[in-house]
Amino acid sequence: MVALSKTLELRARTEQEAGESAASKESGGLASPDLSLVGSRRLLPRMPGHGDRLWHRLRYPFTRRTPLLLATACNAKTLAAEKSIVDKRPLYWIAGLLFLAIAPPLLGDNPLLSAAAVFAIYAAINIVWTLVIGTAGIFSLATLAVVGAAAYGSAYLSIAHGLPWWGMIAVGPLFGLAFGVVIAIPAIRLEGFYYALLTVGLAELCRVYVVQSRALGSATGGLFGADTYLPEGLSDRAGLVLSYYAALALMLAALALYRMIDGQRLGRLLRAAPEKQEAFAEALGINYRAARIQVFLISSAALGLIGGFYATYFKGASPSLFSMDSLLLLLAMIVIGGIGTTEGAVVGTLIVVLFDRVFITLGPMRLIIIAAIMLASVLFTRGGLFSIPAQFAAWREKKKSERRVLRVGTGGETMPEQATDIRDKQSIYLKRFDKTVRDRLRMLITDELIAEHRRSVAGPHGDALERLLNYFRRAAIVDKYAILAVKPFAEYRIVALSGRRGVAPRLVDDKVYATSEEAQHAVFLKRVQDLNEA
Amino acid sequence: MHIDLTYVALTAVSLASIYGLLALGISIIWSSLGMINMAHGFTFAMAGYGAWLAAQYLAPNGILVVAAGILTGALVGMLIGAIAFLPLYDKPNYPLRSLIATLAISLLGSQFLLWVFGPRVKALPKVFGQESFHLGSAVVSADKLGAIGSSVLVMLVTLIWAKRSRRGLEIRAMMQNPEGAALVGVDLRTTAMAVMAVTGALAGLASVLLAQTYYVSPYAGITPLLKGMIVALAGGLGSIQGALIAAILIGTVEALTAVLLGGSYVLITQFGFIIAILLIRPRGIAGMLEHTRE
Numbered sequence: 153m154v155a156l157s158k159t160l161e162l163r164a165r166t167e168q169e170a171g172e173s174a175a176s177k178e179s180g181g182l183a184s185p186d187l188s189l190v191g192s193r194r195l196l197p198r199m200p201g202h203g204d205r206l207w208h209r210l211r212y213p214f215t216r217r218t219p220l221l222l223a224t225a226c227n228a229k230t231l232a233a234e235k236s237i238v239d240k241r242p243l244y245w246i247a248g249l250l251f252l253a254i255a256p257p258l259l260g261d262n263p264l265l266s267a268a269a270v271f272a273i274y275a276a277i278n279i280v281w282t283l284v285i286g287t288a289g290i291f292s293l294a295t296l297a298v299v300g301a302a303a304y305g306s307a308y309l310s311i312a313h314g315l316p317w318w319g320m321i322a323v324g325p326l327f328g329l330a331f332g333v334v335i336a337i338p339a340i341r342l343e344g345f346y347y348a349l350l351t352v353g354l355a356e357l358c359r360v361y362v363v364q365s366r367a368l369g370s371a372t373g374g375l376f377g378a379d380t381y382l383p384e385g386l387s388d389r390a391g392l393v394l395s396y397y398a399a400l401a402l403m404l405a406a407l408a409l410y411r412m413i414d415g416q417r418l419g420r421l422l423r424a425a426p427e428k429q430e431a432f433a434e435a436l437g438i439n440y441r442a443a444r445i446q447v448f449l450i451s452s453a454a455l456g457l458i459g460g461f462y463a464t465y466f467k468g469a470s471p472s473l474f475s476m477d478s479l480l481l482l483l484a485m486i487v488i489g490g491i492g493t494t495e496g497a498v499v500g501t502l503i504v505v506l507f508d509r510v511f512i513t514l515g516p517m518r519l520i521i522i523a524a525i526m527l528a529s530v531l532f533t534r535g536g537l538f539s540i541p542a543q544f545a546a547w548r549e550k551k552k553s554e555r556r557v558l559r560v561g562t563g564g565e566t567m568p569e570q571a572t573d574i575r576d577k578q579s580i581y582l583k584r585f586d587k588t589v590r591d592r593l594r595m596l597i598t599d600e601l602i603a604e605h606r607r608s609v610a611g612p613h614g615d616a617l618e619r620l621l622n623y624f625r626r627a628a629i630v631d632k633y634a635i636l637a638v639k640p641f642a643e644y645r646i647v648a649l650s651g652r653r654g655v656a657p658r659l660v661d662d663k664v665y666a667t668s669e670e671a672q673h674a675v676f677l678k679r680v681q682d683l684n685e686a
Numbered sequence: 687m688h689i690d691l692t693y694v695a696l697t698a699v700s701l702a703s704i705y706g707l708l709a710l711g712i713s714i715i716w717s718s719l720g721m722i723n724m725a726h727g728f729t730f731a732m733a734g735y736g737a738w739l740a741a742q743y744l745a746p747n748g749i750l751v752v753a754a755g756i757l758t759g760a761l762v763g764m765l766i767g768a769i770a771f772l773p774l775y776d777k778p779n780y781p782l783r784s785l786i787a788t789l790a791i792s793l794l795g796s797q798f799l800l801w802v803f804g805p806r807v808k809a810l811p812k813v814f815g816q817e818s819f820h821l822g823s824a825v826v827s828a829d830k831l832g833a834i835g836s837s838v839l840v841m842l843v844t845l846i847w848a849k850r851s852r853r854g855l856e857i858r859a860m861m862q863n864p865e866g867a868a869l870v871g872v873d874l875r876t877t878a879m880a881v882m883a884v885t886g887a888l889a890g891l892a893s894v895l896l897a898q899t900y901y902v903s904p905y906a907g908i909t910p911l912l913k914g915m916i917v918a919l920a921g922g923l924g925s926i927q928g929a930l931i932a933a934i935l936i937g938t939v940e941a942l943t944a945v946l947l948g949g950s951y952v953l954i955t956q957f958g959f960i961i962a963i964l965l966i967r968p969r970g971i972a973g974m975l976e977h978t979r980e
Contacts, residue, residue: 291782337965338961338964338965341964341965341968342964342968343968345722345781345785345923346919346923346964346968346969346970348722348785349722349915349919350919350960350961350964352912352915353912353915353916353957353960354957356908356909356912356953357953357954357957360950360953360954361954364950476792476796476905476908477793477796480789480790480792480793481793483786483789484790484793487786487790491782516797516800516801517801519793519797520794520797520798520801522793523790523791523793523794523797524790524794526786526790526793527769527787527790527791527794530774530783530786530787530790531769531773531774531783531787534777534778534779535779
């Protein structure tokens, strides 16, 4: 009687749940056609659009390019057509650049303004470096050495031969180009770390040469007294503001160059031929050697121009440009922001310059803090600050699925990532159904039930026992228990079927049963035990 | 022009033995851990300070100074391994990230030394005494002979240890196939720490030996690191024999340059030499293919 009422209750619950799940499936199907989006809301600004306005895009003149990547889609809830900005980075760029154009001259005192100018120069260097290290994927560490060589060359020409400031900026790219040729030759042959280490050595070589050369100011610790672009009789403050805007213009030029190379044909070619995929790229018909030499020469010329500007800005050059610490500081800038993106280069430069030039009161702790930030960013993030959102999202997904595993327990549920690999989706549902059936049947097993089976093996059975036996009867034939009559009416043993034709069943244990009923009950107990253990 | 060949040869061998100690460390770390250890120079500098501290506060005893340098080197090597290898080795983009991490440690370390010990250089006591001997026509100082003798001895002991001992077998298994080694029960973490300790100890010894002629300073590690790198590159990253051959070749180039052209041209000729080697053989004299490392 107890068993019967339990079963009734059970059946009622099953029906109720089935109804619920069907209802939820239906309503889900109506409300959100894009089922993959459940639980992760995309935060995109949506603008209403109608008719012509819906597909209208602002375009750069004479091109098909748009400044903003817009998507037009129907709102799933209201069914209204809407425009949304898919990539908001251009907006952030504009806001950031406007801030840089307005804020420092208005808000900053003189030290801050000069720090801002240094930031802009280093940001320009890093943006050009990103072309080599990000777009081309060549880990070159000779960037600062190119800048230094051009700075030394133009400063020397200005001091020894009276070159004016615009001449220095014009001559810088030539020095850069010459240096670029020198570092591009090994870049074709060497790969990976061999090249990185070689370029570190080249920078050290330049430092030793500069420190020892009398013509390049070994006695005074650098070359000083080069021409400056600041006109005579300008006040200190006005000079700083002018310097800052000149440096900012340099940074904008570097950004424009990056956009022109990275977004156009050369950038595509280089991105298609990263390290260790050269053969693939070559098979596609990409002349990756020519592309790499091109990007080296272009970036070296740009770095040379920055070097010429550097020399006029600081009115000279010093050997610290080639030192290991400056190189590491420059590397810290792009590593903190994230190698390979301009926003990473700019924000990383901002952080490093902030610590290095603004918080001067920290003393020698400054560089230690910067190195610690660099170490932390490389230990904890995959690609600097700007990879944190993606990494956080991945971490959250991982935690979510871990929690789901804990919730559903093992055995019944198939994880979505496994489910994509399973061809027969029916088996997933079958597995889940089997698990619920087993869970419910497990609840039915009581001592009374087992006693009932022992009393009457052949039946009649109560509802609960009948359900249990039915489940056992429809088990797969592989490893199914059976009874072997060794001597009829005298000796019975339990075997397990092999499930394959021609392969004899194997004996399960060495127990011998005197009657068929005893053996049947033993099989029943074994099955109950298996059910409880599974 | 007359060149004193014995002098050149002795200088070459003594330089080669010191560079060999560093290059051997860099090469072993690269082949077993897959990490370019740019913080090896920091190990070098820190070991010099460890030896100096021992000479200052314990006793200026030669053996004690050498032992302190080696011990400090081993400890710093293990520290670098704990920071740059253990948290990163199973993470994506490991080679680049560990390279950057060791560069950051190098920056951090030199600034730390500058902060704690100040920019003034320190001198170590003479470990091998002041005497000098006549060998043929050349005069040989005791520290040169001591440098050659002790570094050759330590290198030999290291190589035999790597060949014969159980730990050495584990290290060589890790060099050949890290995943396979892990599968057959080699603990990559402890093996890596052993590698870092041994290579750090080699750098510590090199530091004490080089401090016999130069001084100990916060930036003392950079030039030896770069020269060790040059030797390891020219020999081929990951090859011990290559590193030893390259050490002898580059020591000879340095000694010859110093005699023929003058000390200021040493780095330039060395670079010309290594670029020539690498342009002919992009993986160094005996470099193993990078694919085997992966």
